[in-house]
Amino acid sequence: MPKRVDHAERRTEIAEALVRVAGHRGLHAVGMRDVAAEAGVSLRLVQYYFETKEKLLLFGLEHLTGKFGERLAARIRAAGDGPGPRAMVEALLMTALPTDEESRVLHHLYTSYAVLAVTDRTLAAQPFIKDPDVAEAALTDILLQAQDADLLQPGVDARLTAAGLLAMSAGLGTSILVGQRSPESATAVLDDHLDRVFRTVDAAS
Amino acid sequence: MPKRVDHAERRTEIAEALVRVAGHRGLHAVGMRDVAAEAGVSLRLVQYYFETKEKLLLFGLEHLTGKFGERLAARIRAAGDGPGPRAMVEALLMTALPTDEESRVLHHLYTSYAVLAVTDRTLAAQPFIKDPDVAEAALTDILLQAQDADLLQPGVDARLTAAGLLAMSAGLGTSILVGQRSPESATAVLDDHLDRVFRTVDAAS
DNA sequence: ACGATGCTGATACGGCCGTATCATCAAAGG
DNA sequence: CCTTTGATGATACGGCCGTATCAGCATCGT
Incomplete structure (x- = not known):
């Protein structure tokens, strides 16, 4: 053959x-x-x-999430050898932000698929819907570890905070996408929030 | 005639x-x-x-934003006669959450239009893209007033916090929409974040 | 009252899209 | 070598969709 x-x-x-x-x-x-x-x-x-076209679209979605995963891994790798929890969290969240052309397309299509999933049960059953759930679990884990190491502000609920961060990151991403906000200002918003989650640990006493 | x-x-x-x-x-x-x-x-x-169909869709969008505005006004009105800043903020943010069928549809279609706006310059030029900007300005204003009244946690940046809250609310809304999160848990996330922005002012000394 | 005119309905047209069909080509196995 | 089977290309088909056309109707001004 x-x-x-x-x-x-x-x-x-x-x-x-x-x-x-x-x-x-x-x-x-x-x-x-x-x-x-x-x-x-x-x-x-x-x-x-x-x-069929449906299968093509489905495969395209898989391909997309694959690329997204690669991107995330690369970011975390680039965050340094033994990245502090905060750097790790930043890497995680920034990956979701459409800062360059590739990530713009990623975010755009990801959102397109999400919208379709609202009315298409085949898409809704696709794993990409619950991918964010594993991201949330991972983020919660990092935050819990940071909390054990006393790196967080007192009174922070790791689970709720993780969910909030992810949601904020996604929302900011959409804002950037439609041209409502610049990547820089989105980063500033995210950093500001992180400042209220992590203890300020800069070298200055 | x-x-x-x-x-x-x-x-x-x-x-x-x-x-x-x-x-x-x-x-x-x-x-x-x-x-x-x-x-x-x-x-x-x-x-x-x-x-033409395009004009129909455009009008549909206007109709949608109109309904959204009404909803928001109703929520704020229902928040009480002299609602505290926090109640006001909650009303603002909760309105964006798809909690019932109507708001689900609102959020769904709003997102659909937003996705289309990425590639359609006519839609991109539509005011609904910058509507969130006025929401952000309004929210910033409320937060600033609250800050003057010493109702916020110290060190809060009103502008960045407002942007973050709106983004988080939008992100949570999408999560609810695709069935990834329940309205209740979204509310919990939002409330948790608000607890870290507003001073805890409960009656207990 | 009556015609001009805003309004409504049935139907036709051209185009595009997803899918199916049919024929052909290339290479691996006997 | 030559047959079988995977791979590829050109083209046709049915359907839906947005839009246009044309005929009929109801009402208001005079």
């Missing part, structure tokens, strides 16, 4: 074409023909690898 | 039909025919009052 090309790779290429075209025309406006053209292949090929 | 019906009223009826159908099938899935059927009128009528 001639298996001249790697299926998985091809699917990824097409998914990236989908992400690209959805990135500037909007997810609602992408058609199979657009994806095929963007990927430089024939319509038939797209059909061949993804029998 | 026979002007048997009130144009504005008819347009409102149709817009509400649009909101209803978009509410459960999703904004992307509504067609002129659906709107006409839901409103109990002919397709031609919808065309008559809104020459």
Whole structure:
């Protein structure tokens, strides 16, 4: 059996074409023909690898969350060898902010899928809906550790604070996306909030 | 000239039909025919009052922001005659949370429009994009007043805090919408955060 | 009263979109 | 070598959607 090309790779290429075209025309406006053209292949090929549009969109979503995960990992890695809890938390939250073109597209499409998930039960059942839950768990964990190390302000509820931070980060992301706020001001808002969660630990006595 | 019906009223009826159908099938899935059927009128009528679909959608958006404003006003009014700053802030933020069916639809469609606005310059130019800005200004104002009355925790930056609260509220709203979080837990998160902004002023010494 | 005119309804048109069909090509196994 | 099977391309089909067209109706000014 001639298996001249790697299926998985091809699917990824097409998914990236989908992400690209959805990135500037909007997810609602992408058609199979657009994806095929963007990927430089024939319509038939797209059909061949993804029998139906729904499957294509689903795979595109998976691809998206994958890229998001990579981004997050890279950020945490870049936060330093033994990053303090606060740096870790910042890395986590900043990743969700659309600061450059790639993250803009990520956030935009992620939100598009979320909106569709409200009325589409197949999408609603997709794991990306509960991905934030694991993010929340991870963040809660970090905060609890920080609390044990007496790094937090007194009276902070780790669980509620984690949820609040994540929600704020998502909300700020949307604000940036629609051009209502600059990435810098969003960062300032986030930092201000973190100042009220973490103890001020700067070198100055 | 026979002007048997009130144009504005008819347009409102149709817009509400649009909101209803978009509410459960999703904004992307509504067609002129659906709107006409839901409103109990002919397709031609919808065309008559809104020459084009784009204009219908635009008017639907205006209608939506109008309803949202009413809701907000009602909430503030219901907050009491001389509501304390905290009650006022809570009323403001809770309004943005999709707690019942109507607010669910409001939030859902508002987000849908926001996503469309990312790639549609006509929508991006619409005032609803900057409406949150006036909300932020109003909230900042309330916080500043509260600060003057020494009702806030020390070190709170009113502007940044207002922005953060609004973003958090929006983010929590989306979480509720996609079924990731219950309205109750969202309220708990918000309240927890408010506890860290406002001085604890309960009767107990 | 009656015609001009705002209003309403049924139906047709062109286009795009997702999907299906059919034919062809390339390579691996016997 | 040649057949089988995976891979690819060109093209057709049915359906829906936004919009346009055309005919009929109800009402107000005179």
